[in-house]
Amino acid sequence: MADAALSTAPRAARGGSLALRLRQNAGLLGAIGLFVLFYGVYNLYHPRGFSQQVLIQNANEVFTIALVAMAQTVPVILGGLDLSVGAVMTLVNCLASHLVTGSAGEIALGILACLAAGTAFGFLNGCVVVFGRIQPIIATLATGAIAIGLALFLRPKPGGKLDADLSWAMTNSLGDFAETYGLFDGGQAPWFQPIAGIPVPLVLLVLVAVCVWMPFRRTLTGRTVYAVGSAEGAAFMSGLPIARAKLAAFTLAGFFAGVGGLFLAIQTSTGNADIPQAGAYTLNSIAAVVIGGTSLLGGTGGAVASVVGALVLRAISFNFRIFDIPPLMQPLVEGLVLLAAVSLGALRALRTRNRLELFR
């Protein structure tokens, strides 16, 4: 019965799968375009543009904000905001400056403890939102302050020490990583050569996206996160696990923020309970999410898009170094460029011919 009817479906009229996907991801495409523009200009004017050193340096500068942006994305898709992501990142950063040192076993345990701490803090956020029935923005404002308080307790003053080998291996190329730990003939194996130049942070970023975010998105829980952001009442009526999805969203946010904080500690080899920095990370994560094309109303977008948004943000500030913009001018210029970037998303208002569509 179904098959007969199916064969008559006007498949040709449906248009290609690719065209449809491009149309549905117009915001992300715009962000990729912006990144190519800003990063291309930066490399063109950089004395050592398009070189491995520049790429490695940039990859290190991008990783933490990219992870915090991924963290922010999940609650935003749910239709909320997480104001604690920067603070959780800072808390894990301080924790790592105590734990990620010593023997190989101690380091491994320390890393696990750091990731568990971030995840647990995210789960706590989820519990406050789900069981306390408090709106995410205000719940995480409070828990964010708690996270900063704990971080200050752990590191009243910047300091601490991380394993030097680990710092070196994680913040350079794959080849350096293999050499540090004696893998693949010390990084000299012939098959390894084509990929030896790739920066480790970039590899980590892709691993987190591919091994954590993408599978999550395809679980029933992950889909429910989108469903709740799109129409919570409809999600309830559809019998979806709403509470589980909310818990999972904040837990995942905690995990991503934790990975970011851990990396920052490895990169800087210190812990620093820097309050302005935590706030800046939180606000920039929201900007990255929006630039990536995720709607603050929830229901659309994705963490990979926010990574692109974070790349755009960082690429903008890279250009300050090239074009010698005085530090006092930088916030002003950054604000203007940011405003212009998010305005691109508003261009659809000019295209639509039914004004009512703007309010949907």
Added chain:
Amino acid sequence: MQNEFAPFLTLTGISKRYGGVRALDGVTFACGRGSIHAVLGENGAGKSTLIKIVSGVVQPDEGLMRLDGREVAFPNPAAANRAGVVCVFQELSLMPDLTVADNILAADPPRRFGLIDGRAQRRRAEELLASIGCADVDPRLRVRDLPLSRRQMVEIAKALAKKPRLLILDEATSALTAADVERVYAMLRRLKADGVAILYISHRMHEIDALADTLSVFRNGRHIETFAKGARSPDRIVELMIGREITAQYPPKPLPKESVGPPRLDVRDLSWGERLKGLSFSVGAGEIVGLGGLDGQGQKEVLLALFGVLKGVGGTVTVDGRPHRPGSPAEAKDGGLALIPEDRKTEGLMLPMSIADNLVAASLKPLSKGLVIDRAKERAAVADAVRRLRIKIGSAEDAVSTLSGGNQQKVVIAKWLMTGPGLILLNDPTRGIDVGTKQEIYRLLRDLADGGAAILFYSTDYDELIGCCDRVSVMYDGRIVRELEGDAITEQAIVASALNMNTEMTHHG
């Protein structure tokens, strides 16, 4: 122990209160396998509460519910779904940002290694859509991008995906096109033959006539009577529903008048993209003109274009002889227009705000002194509107969302009447509201026309067009294909021109 003839669902002494209001009062009710069982009643009769209890959205205060002989209690919709009780809600349960396939298989998608199998899901969605004759809907599209009538079909496919043993349809066909309605009928008859129990809630008598085998009437939270189809006359059924005898359903139409001066609204060659292809028509003061035809032939766009919602509209429109080119609804309002929108919940009302705030929302300027709203004037205007439309409210400060559907729609209409419009546009204003309120609205429209207003009225219900309108313009594919007047407004004529079948030849010979 299964008994073929025992009812599938039985309710015994079910009661439910909301605050001080008894929504259901000791209802005892049964529904059998392989039956299409219509539930009738005005809004507020308890139908919605009944289906909410059966489908697990709310829990009864007292009473017993048995399914297939076993006592059941559903704490949430998911539990009801697991027991095979599935409801197609009037208020859509679709997530607009998810794709059609995601929505149809939302609760239980095909999975491999715990991850959703997108391809299998798409295939399954295609099968389900095809089984209700909707193979033209691409399962990869977002629901947001579908027209309302297609969304409703997706909603039905979603219900089928849950393999119902008891399927509940609550006004599920009110947003559908005539062709889709036929497909849904066919699907329901198949399910009936397969032994599924079907509860069917509708305000449209002809649908119930075409489908149901058993009818139950509810009134004021009580189950009044259940009988086989044909055992009661339509008049008797309506009496049972409203508890009093009814006279005429539609107010009498005045005799056609000779028009003097220019018509209130004159439209020449109205066009908009691919949707409106050059329409010309006019509406005089004191006239009710209907827009008919299948759903989605451009009727809504005509109303939106006149109300300043659409950009890039071509053609000339004059109101009272003056050119009319509104750039926004605000400008259209200043030009003396009012639009009663299609979807009262999103475009008509601000649901969490109070009844009073909603009533004055379109007339804040005349109710203000300088920058401040005059509270005394506002109260007087609200009291006047409530009285004029006989809106049943507790306090005007209650949220408008606490009202029943019919009363909500009255608030929308009252809001616009407060602006004193000379030209009233209505977009399917009686969808999903009860018989009593419908009659009041018909009466009101006629009174407004007699008072000198011009009314342009789009309805998906042909009975309404026939009963209310002085003239009917039938649209097809963005054009007016036929204008009917007086006694020529018949269901046959509307249906024939709606399908663009050229019956003019036979008429004019």
